[in-house]
Each structure stands twice: as structure tokens, then as C-alpha cells.
Amino acid sequence: MNILDDLNSQQRQAVTADLGQVLVLAGPGSGKTRVLTLRVAYLILTLGVRPANILAVTFTNKAAREMENRLTRLLGEKIQGVWLGTFHATCARILRRESNLLPFNSSFVIFDADDQENLVKRTLKDLNIDDKLYRPASMLSAISQAKNNLVLPSAYPTRSYRDEIVSRVYKRYQELLQICNAVDFDDLLLWAVRLLEENPPVKEKYSHRFEHVLVDEFQDTNMAQYRLLQHLCEFHGNLFVVGDEDQSIYRWRGADYKNVLRFEDDYPDSQKILLEQNYRSTQNVLDAARAVIDRNQYRTPKQLFSERGAGDKIVLYEAVDDHAEAAYVADAIQQLISAGKARGGDMAVMYRTNAQSRLLEEAFLRAGMAYRLVGAQRFYGRREVKDMIAYLRLVQNPADEVSLGRVINVPPRGIGDKTLVALQLAARQAGASAGEVLIDLAAKGPDSPFAKAFGGRGATVLADFGGLLAGWGEVEASLTLPALFDRIVSDTVYREYIEDESEEGQDRWGNVEELRLLAYEYQERGLSAFLENLALVSDQDTIPERSDSPTLLTLHAAKGLEFAQVFIIGLDEGLLPHSRSGDDPEEMAEERRLFYVGLTRAKNNLYLVRAERRSTFGSFEGSESSRFIDDIPEGLIRHLGENYRERRASSSSWELPARWESARLAPSAPPPDSSKKIERRYRPAMHVRHPVWGDGIVLNSAIRDGEEEVDVHFESVGFKRLLASLAKLELI
DNA sequence: GCGTTACATATTTTT
């Protein structure tokens, strides 16, 4: 069997493992995708399993596509029928098939993060809850967490007053989703699990069908996904999962690497196979990575080894400040390129937070160097793109009030807040969807029973909009998708609305055209397939694959990628590990894994970079070296930078061009004149009144940077820190 | 409905 020829013994053991439950723990660069793909090929070619009886799930479209390509190369036509896709896409597929058993119909739309936020805001308004005290983002994360753990609104625990609020918001949020004939990302999983649990025949159908279930990145599964897998493989019991606890970096999205341990508990007869040979990195890189990750608990220790030799030492560069840090990176990369030691596309700069990319970009720009920034502004997040998608969604699903709210007055057609609220009210009372009311208004005009609910002008403009909607609905079946798209653009005069003389306007229209191009590809499959893909495809998929420029990206975005030269910047306490991880050991362990993921992206060289001082929100502060650096054995490191000037002077290496010093910003302005003393106007225990927050008591007051900062406890909102010069505080 | 201003806020973001 030639597909097994190039495998090492561990890989071969995994690919040809006996049926039943198999857990493959695959270190970075150990060929896990290869093993997964070959396992599918092995099932089909050697064991004669029919493709339609195989389900393979991944987390990203990219991973799914990658697998599909490799399988096609191996199997050709024989891959036809394999269910291969992301968790979410797989669930959506099942839900559409079984929608008669669910509280929404098969034209349901999938709400993305943006839509969710809109809906939660509306929920809060509905329930008269202060969105300052109960932030939509925090409500959503609580709801998401509940869904990931399969907790329904009725079962939401109410241990505190806050829980009580969340519970009410969760409940109402779900009702609104249902009114909109929509589901959110988490619902796709949750509903799929409920569908299987509450309808035994359905579960039987799918679990009979899927003789083999295979899973990629298993360490990133949450409770809902884990349960789903259990149900789907219940009948045949063939569950093949591949993952690496050490690369679990999505805890905050509900992922629980402990599912790896759970798997072994739940399936005591399962086989466990470790892939420990690394084909990517030099031994020095692996040794450093291992030193870092070995400090984590609850994991299977692995002995990663490489046959690529020790390689170069890891460079640790300590810059004087964050500007110098960025300048060093840009310079070092330029030197590498001009010395012919690397190509731009071989290099990446990784950081903990997106904000860190700004200084890098500036440094690259100043040096006249091209770069590729991952995850900056998202194509699908652009306003004009979202607008067009909202129109299309309304055609498919007129009940979608979030999309309706988005575009009913875009371009402006005189439908304000009041009219919109009246419309929703009328719809609720009639037990109809907002879209139906609009269409009825358009058809019957003043004779419509709804006309009375609005002022004369309101009824007219709403009817006009309803007319548009109804018109699109009629032609949807007969027009191709791009034709429908054009019709909407022309009916709404959308181009004239966004395209002005400015470059920005041109860009905007360009984005709309790009979306139309995408619609063109969906001529055959139609509107609903198009919308589903838009919802389930991530922005990562829109990144151009090929480029010969260095890549700038977050550590999260780097997972699964590899580069010859890797720079990791910001190795300071507070940034990596991030201060938000606080003293929670689980969070700290995740920060460590994140660093580990970054380290193991490197094939040849690693550059760890930090700054003695960096500016955070305006103020300039000294920073401590990251604790993770201390974990790397001294013998693997070569020191450069601020603290090591002597060594630098004695070495004639290219890592430190003299130029970088001049690349730093001009000396900063002299410190604010401290001679002009500022008097403290507020003292503890003073009673004050704020125009917004009302009455409060001064807790403390201090002069900082020539400004008086006052800490006040308000009766309405609690603790606030204010600038005396800005806040209009009144003594009472 | 639009532009201005004041102010709060500031991780990561596979789907």
C-alpha cells in the first residue's frame, strides 16, 4: 500500500490503527493533517468503507479545504460523498435537513458576531436593562458560555442578581432569534445536539450513517462539540481524533483541552498514539519550546525530536523602548533579505495583541518595506458589504429584523427610530414578521390593516420599502444571483449612496463589486448557499495565500502556520503573559501555550524581542521581562540589545545595524512643567454631583501629570475615576 | 437626519 510508504512508525501506527476510538496526540510539525487525511484514504482504499459513511470535521474552512485537496489528490473521484467540513457547517447542514423538527424553517439565517451584538442591544432595550451596567459584550459571552455548555435558558443558574439578569436576557434573546428565523453560531451546535437528543430516530439515522467520525484539532472542542461527536459515533463507535493539548488557545471561546482527558475516561478501550517526530524545526527551537511548555500541568509529556540538527541559537533582543523594538524588527528583516539569508515570505512577526501591529507597520513604512498584515480590517465586516448582505438576507428571510434594522434606512429614506419601533410593535401584535407587514403595506396601501399604526408619511415610506422587498421576492426565483444583486443595487440607488469622489468612496464601491464577484460564483447554488457560506467563512480565508512579504499577525492567527524565521515581539510581563490573565492558573497556562504555539512556528530561526519601556494608553512605563523567557535555558539564547551593548560592540554581526538607533523617534517633548502647581479641589468625603451619574462621594483625589484625578463613588454607577478638569463635577 | 462634541474604553476572535 503505497500511501503508507513515507510515514514514520508512529504515523503509520495511527493511520492503520484498529477500529474503535483512537486518540492521536500530535506535536507541532509532526504531520497531523497528513495522518488524518491518510486515515480517510486508508478507510476507503484498504478497508473498503463507502465515502458516504465517513464524517470528518475541522474547525476552519481552511483546514477543511486543505484536507479536501489532499484527499482529491489521493483518491480522485472516490472522495465523492465524504462529509467533510467545519463543525458549524456540518451542523447547519443537518439542521436544514431536519428543520421540520425545529422552531425555525429551512430558510433560517446565521447571525454573526455583529448581528448578535445588535440583537442583544435590542434585547436589553426590550427588557429595559441598562447597557452600561450590563454590557452587551458581557451578556453575549455569558450566553455563549451557557450554550457551549449546553445550558438552556430555562436551566440557567441564578445564584446572583447578575445571573438573574443574564438569565432574562438569554431567554428574551432566544425569543428574538426565533422571531427573526435566525440562529447564532453557538446555536448551530446547540440545536444540533438537542435535535439528536430529543429525536431518537434522527440520532439513529445519523449515527448509523456515520461509520467513521474523524476530528481535527480535538483539543479545541467545547462541551457541545464533544457531545455532538459522542452522539454521532454512538452506533459504530469509530471515533478518530487528532489534537495537541499544548496548542489549545481558545479557552475563552469555550474550548476545553480537558476533553482530551475526558476522551480517555469516556472511552477506556481507546488507543492513544503520540506523534513526536517534528519535521519542521531545528532542535534548538524544539528544546526552547519544550522548556516552556513542560511547566504546564494536566498534559501528556512529549519528547519532540527533530533530525534537522541543532541549528542557530535563539536571539533575544532587548530594545530600549517599543519604537526601538519595532525598528529592530524591520531592520533585522531587511538585513536578512539583503544578505540573501531569507525571503520576505519566509518571515513572520507575531504579537499578543493587534494593537502592537501599529508600531511595526510604521517601522516598515518608514523603511519602505512591504508587509502583509493578517486580520486587520475584515472584508465581511465592512459596512457596505454588510449592508448588501443584509439586503440579500431579507430577500431570503423577511423575518430577519436585525438585517431589516440595518438597511431599512440605508440609504436614508426617512424611516427613523420611531417608525421602526412602531413597525415591530405592529408586527408583534399581528403575530406576523416585520417583513410581512411591509409587504402587506405595499400591496394594499392605505387599505392595509396595518396602515393605521403609522402616521401618513410613515405608512407611505414603509410601503415604498415593502414594495422593494416584495419586488425582489418575486424575481428571486427567476433571476440569477448576480442579477438579483444588481437589481437590489439599482433599486436602492446604493452605488450613488456610497461612491463619492473620495478614495474611500471608491474603495467602498470596490468592496461591493468584490462581493458581486463572489455572488457570481454562486450562480448555480443560489442565494441560500451563498448566504450560508458568507456566514460560515472566516476572514482568514480571504487572505491572499501567496505573497513574498513578511507577515504580521497575532499569535492566535499563527496557529497552523510555519515560517523559516519567526519574530515574537512584546515579551514583557503584562503583554505576554497578558495582564488580563491575572492570577488564574488556567489562564496563565493558556498564555504559556500561546507562546509555545508561536515558538513552534519557526523552522530555522527565532527572534524574541522585548522593550525596556513601552507606552500604554499614552503613559510611558517601564516593563519587566516576560517570565516565559526565564524558562528557556540560557545556553540556547544569544543576547542582543540594550543591556548587552558590550557584546554587541565586540561582535560584527548584522543583527544590530548602527542605523536602528537613528530610526528611533526624535526625543520626546520635555516633561510637563511641574512648576505650575495644580491645587487639589476635591477632598475625600466631599459630596459632588455629576451631570450624568448624579450624586456621589469623593473617595480620593490626586495630582497626576498635572491633572487632578478624582475617584468618586456614585450612587447610580458606583466607582469612577474622573479628571477634574473635564468632568463637570459640582460640589453639593 | 446629520454633524458635533464629550467621554469611556482599551485581549485573543477558528465559526
Add this chain to the structure above:
DNA sequence: TATGTAACGC
């Protein structure tokens, strides 16, 4: 620092 947003006034 710089950015987004929410309330305010026209």
C-alpha cells in the same frame, strides 16, 4: 494615544 460611540443640538 486614538478610537469608537452615544447623546446633544440644529
